[in-house]
Amino acid sequence: MKGIMTGMDRVLTIYIIAVSLLTLILFGLDKWKAIHGKWRIRESTLLGLSFIGGAAGGLAAMYLFRHKIRKRRFQIGVPLMLLVQTVLWLYLYLARGC
DSSP: OOOSOOHHHHHHHHHHHHHHHHHHHHHHHHHHHHHTTOOOOOHHHHHHHIIIIIHHHHHHHHHHTTOSOSOHHHHHHHHHHHHHHHHHHHHHHHHTTO
């Protein structure tokens, strides 16, 4: 095992961090909009961002902002997406012998 991430591993990690950060920010913005009666961010957008790699940010935001924690599709979907993303990332990382 090398212990140093390859270029592709680094790109994937940066992508996941960036999408997770964006997802966290949008969950927080949607919570703010909900409190202030403003036009909301679609649930499909929040779930879509979680699906494409932002599940860690989505799950963190759900509990940090106490937002969407009662909705079943978020309660089950976001943690499940995070589990799948973590397993895939570990598989790709370990499959390369890193």
